[in-house]
Amino acid sequence: MRELLVVRKNLSVLVDEHRLPEDAGPHIIRMHLAEILPTIISIPRSGNPMSRSFFSFKRGNVVSPLFVRWKSGTSSKRWVARQMDDAHTKKSKAEGYRSRAAYKLIEIDSKFRLFNKNTRNIVDLGFAPGAWTQVALARCKSKNITPRILGVDLINCSPPEGSSFLQGDIFSKKTHSEIVNFFDPEGHSQPLDLVMSDMMANTSGIKDNDHFASMDLCDGVLILACRLLKKNGNLVMKFYTGKEERLLQNKLEKVFHKVFMTKPAACRAESREMYFVALKKRTDVVSVEDVFSQEHDN
Structure with a gap:
């Protein structure tokens, strides 16, 4: 290997x-x-x-x-062929979405109602290519809401009209500060109503490594939510299934009243990806130290 x-x-x-x-x-x-x-x-x-x-x-x-997936020319060709033949990929092109991931968020929202009359300030982590932001814009528009949406990604990406983009790393304090400055320049409150994350590391092909990489990204998302999501705010984030998913769920349950796991139909059947949907943050201020304090005791 x-x-x-x-x-x-x-x-x-x-x-x-x-x-x-x-x-x-x-x-x-x-x-x-x-x-x-x-x-x-x-x-x-x-x-x-x-x-x-x-x-x-x-x-x-x-x-x-840190984790790099090695792809041969043959496997890359198979991936391209699968994408070309995928029904959701074809549908996304026909309906103007930037990727098939749009249908995952559409299904999640239809089931859990992430977008409501109070959903105005939204951060989209792992933004590129912008399909989730497209969905968020459309869902808010259907409720006569003009949202403020900020996409955040390591790679530069042009945002859809009606949204903004920040190139940054969620593990950086600077990125957290820039998110606050975008939504609340005076920094008087937790500014976010919804945190969305479709982030995933480049996969290694080694299940445990891919799972642990996913858990670390989810921890970064949760830390941001603890700091910047307001009371009763919601969170949705992708993860790869594995031995630490229950540990992550325990941490989410410290922060939110309701936590669910779901796998939208738009996810490929063979994929290990799922989504945590966490609803109604318990309070504005959540101690990161308290949320993570028992991590190694469980």
């Missing part, structure tokens, strides 16, 4: 410019990230280093994940 690639030279974590040793192997990288993590997102550090970690690294002007 081909080993995962860890780029070791000229690396800098996209969070506060913490630098890794140039000769660091995977275990050293995880130890290093476990040390700097509390200074980045204020999660209490347990006695043991993190057993998993997904962070984005910058090499020159290229942003790439």
Whole structure:
């Protein structure tokens, strides 16, 4: 089995410019990230280093994940062929959506009513190519609401008309500050009504690694929701199923009154992706330390 690639030279974590040793192997990288993590997102550090970690690294002007999926030319051709023959892909093109992911959010909203009369300030994490923002704009318009939607992604992407875009990393305090400044320049409140995340790391083909990478991204989304989502606000986020999904659900239940897992019909049957839908945040201010304090005890 081909080993995962860890780029070791000229690396800098996209969070506060913490630098890794140039000769660091995977275990050293995880130890290093476990040390700097509390200074980045204020999660209490347990006695043991993190057993998993997904962070984005910058090499020159290229942003790439720690976990890299190796694709052969043959597998890439199969993927393209599957996309071309996919009913939701064809439908998205016919209806003007930027990707088939639009139908996942449409189904989730039809079931859980994420968009209501109070849904005005929305952040779309893992924004590119913008299909979820297209759905959010349409759903709000149908309720005669003019929303403020900010898409956030590591890669640059042109937002649909009626929305805005921020290129940034959700693990960065700077990105959190820029989100606050967009919605509430004076910083007097938790500004968000809805947090949406369709983020996923590049898959490695190794189930546990892909699951752990997904869990780390979800933790980042939850931290942002703890800080910036207002009381009674909602959250929807993608995750890959695996051994830590129950741990994530426990954390969500500390923050929200109702938490559900769902797999929209638009997800491919063989895919391990599912979505957490978390409704009605319990209070404006939620302590990140309290939410994550029992993580290693469960």
